[in-house]
Amino acid sequence: xxxxxxxxxxxxxxxxxxxxxxxxxxxxxxxxxxxxxxxxxxxxxxxxxxxxxxxxxxxxxxxxxxxxxxxxxxxxxxxxxxxxxxxxxxxxxxxxxxx
Amino acid sequence: xxxxxxxxxxxxxxxxxxxxxxxxxxxxxxxxxxxxxxxxxxxxxxxxxxxxxxxxxxxxxxxxxxxxxxxxxxxxxxxxxxxxxxxxxxxxxxxxxxxxxxxxxxxxxxxxxxxxxxxxxxxxxxxxxxxxxxxxxxxxxxxxxxxxxxxxxxxxxxxxxxxxxxxxxxxxxxxxxxxxxxxxxxxxxxxxxxxxxxxxxxxxxxxxxxxxxxxxxxxxxxxxxxxxxxxxxxxxxxxxxxxxxxxxxxxxxxxxxxxxxxxxxxxxxxxxxxxxxxxxxxxxxxxx
Numbered sequence: 001x002x003x004x005x006x007x008x009x010x011x012x013x014x015x016x017x018x019x020x021x022x023x024x025x026x027x028x029x030x031x032x033x034x035x036x037x038x039x040x041x042x043x044x045x046x047x048x049x050x051x052x053x054x055x056x057x058x059x060x061x062x063x064x065x066x067x068x069x070x071x072x073x074x075x076x077x078x079x080x081x082x083x084x085x086x087x088x089x090x091x092x093x094x095x096x097x098x099x
Numbered sequence: 100x101x102x103x104x105x106x107x108x109x110x111x112x113x114x115x116x117x118x119x120x121x122x123x124x125x126x127x128x129x130x131x132x133x134x135x136x137x138x139x140x141x142x143x144x145x146x147x148x149x150x151x152x153x154x155x156x157x158x159x160x161x162x163x164x165x166x167x168x169x170x171x172x173x174x175x176x177x178x179x180x181x182x183x184x185x186x187x188x189x190x191x192x193x194x195x196x197x198x199x200x201x202x203x204x205x206x207x208x209x210x211x212x213x214x215x216x217x218x219x220x221x222x223x224x225x226x227x228x229x230x231x232x233x234x235x236x237x238x239x240x241x242x243x244x245x246x247x248x249x250x251x252x253x254x255x256x257x258x259x260x261x262x263x264x265x266x267x268x269x270x271x272x273x274x275x276x277x278x279x280x281x282x283x284x285x286x287x288x289x290x291x292x293x294x295x296x297x298x299x300x301x302x303x304x305x306x307x308x309x310x311x312x313x314x315x316x317x318x319x320x321x322x323x324x325x326x327x328x329x330x331x332x333x334x335x336x337x338x339x340x341x342x343x344x345x346x347x348x349x350x351x352x353x354x355x356x357x358x359x360x361x362x363x364x365x366x367x368x369x370x371x372x373x374x375x376x377x378x379x380x381x382x383x384x385x386x387x
Contacts, residue, residue, distance in 0.1 A: 012279055020279070038213055040303075041276050048298035049264045050276035051185060053129070062276040065266065074303065076219060 011061075021065050021086050025094035026058040029077040033058035034098060037075035044068045060096075073098050102310060105347045106209040107180055109218055115180075116140055122173055122229070126150070126183040126193040127212070128336070136222035138182065138215065142171050142229060146189045146336075150196055158358065164200045165236045172229025175203070182208035182215070186298075186305040191339040195356050199244060201237025207343065213305035243346070245329045245355035247363055250289065251370055258328035259292035262341040263361070267333065268294040270374040273365075274333060284365030287372040289331070294376075295320045297337040300344045313344055324351040331357040331364070 011022065027037040035056035041049040044067055054060045054073070062069075066088050072081040073096050080098035107115075115121055116139055123141035125133045133143040144150060149167050152159055159167065173179060179197060183190035190207055197205040208215070216222070245253075253259060266272045270286035288294070299316055300308055308316070317324065328345060330338040335358030346354040357364075364370065 015279060023276075036216065038217070043264070043266060045265075047265055048296060049266065050278075052277045053132075053184065063274070063279050064276045065272055074213075074217060076217065 017090050019089055020063055021089045021092070023062040023064050023069060023071070023084055023086060023092050023094065025060055025071065025082075025084075025096050027054045027060065027073045027075065027080075027096045027098060028058060029075075029098050034073075034075050034077045037073040037077075037098065039071060039073045039096065042070040042072060046070065071096050102348060105206060105343065106307065107206050108209055109214055109220060112138070112180060112182075112208050112215075113220060120176070121178045121180060122171075123180045123182065123208075124171070124173075124193070125212070126181060126189045128183070128185045128189050132184050132212065134224070136224055137227075139221060139223050139225065140227055141182075142173075142227050144171065144193060146192060150193055156363075158196055158199070161200060161236045161238065164196070165234045168234035168236075169232050172232050173234060174232040175234060178204040178206065180206050180208055182211045184212045186213065186301050186340070187211035188297075188336045188340055191343045192336040192358075195243065195339040195342055199239050201240060210304055210306040217304060242353070243342070243355055245331075245357040247357075247359050247367065249355075250329055250331070250357050250359075250364065251367075253327075253329055254289060254371065255291045258322055258326050259289050260322065260328060260330045260338075260341060260345075261288045261292040261294045262297040262330055262332045262337050263288075263294070264296050264298075265294060265376060267361070268292075268296075269376040273361075284362060285372055286365065287374045288361075289364060290371050290373040292331075292373075293320050293322065295322070295341070297332065297340045300341060307344065307348060310348060313349055317345070317349070324349065327353040327355075329355045329357050331360040333361045334358070335360045 027034040037054045039060040040051040041062045043049050052060050066086050068085050075098050078098040082096045084094045086092045123138050125137050125141045126144050130145045181190040181193050261268050268288045330341045332338040338356050342356040345351045
């Protein structure tokens with residue numbers, strides 16, 4: 001995936017990236033981070049799976065499973081979505097643009 | 100019960116900030132959200148240690164609930180307007196608990212924090228202090244709370260509605276995807292439960308869907324509202340959201356929230372568990 005979201009948001013202690021499939025990313029508008037966006041994770045059928053509020057720096061994170069996911073953000077700066085394909089466990093980073 | 104008895108709009112809420120006899124209460128999954136900005140004048144209730152016993156796994160008892168509301172300055176005759184993040188999951192859990200202890204007048208802010216924020220309405224960080232009140236709770240109304248033995252006895256007898264995501268229902272994952280997955284209980288769902296994720300009852304902005312849409316949703320899922328229903332999820336908060344929908348908005352008469360939910364059921368020794376995405380009932384109905 002493009003972009004290199006800040007991984008400063010520490011994973012919980014004991015997170016085993018050889019087993020867990022972690023989707024991380026940053027919400028951006030015109031290249032600038034958007035804090036406080038509502039980011040939801042939709043599964044391969046478009047079904048809602050989870051929702052988080054992005055940090056002040058726009059960072060978000062989900063513990064998912066291998067597969068194809070859609071990330072969708074709602075914010076005061078606009079809405080947007082991105083598809084992420086996680087082929088296996090590990091950290092999968094995405095830049096999620098809103099407009 | 101009609102929608103107006105259960106929900107207030109953000110517009111209504113904004114006009115009624117500071118009105119005597121109305122108190123806004125924020126309850127969030129993220130218990131620090133309030134501190135970063137809250138609806139002006141709102142007080143905070145922490146679900147982890149104020150709505151639940153801090154030691155035992157249980158909701159607070161009657162005396163603890165009385166003490167909590169007294170301390171927060173909430174009197175018996177106040178209209179309590181609950182709101183929170185994550186599409187009002189924990190506000191709905193609080194709503195259920197207020198109903199359980201017999202609070203007469205309690206409503207949810209439709210859309211919760213999300214709609215409020217997306218609308219660009221005011222949040223502030225002012226400290227809110229209210230004079231203490233003397234609150235008297237009623238005995239818990241156990242007609243709206245299910246315990247594990249009743250749940251086991253309800254398999255194949257009562258409606259069981261699993262409101263978790265399809266992947267939690269099927270056993271693929273154990274928790275919503277914003278939480279770590281490593282836990283001790285077994286994955287899956289209670290046999291005969293149907294899976295109607297809570298999210299299907301809400302719009303993207305966190306507001307509840309219309310009564311007509313909600314009726315259609317559960318009719319399509321094959322839920323007979325004239326029969327007793329038990330809703331469950333992982334820890335009882337998403338199922339509170341569905342409990343509000345079924346009992347309060349749609350007016351089904353016998354709906355219980357199983358707050359022990361999957362973290363209890365999935366840890367019980369010897370109870371039946373079903374894996375996979377569809378129950379028999381669903382596959383008979385759903386393949387149109």
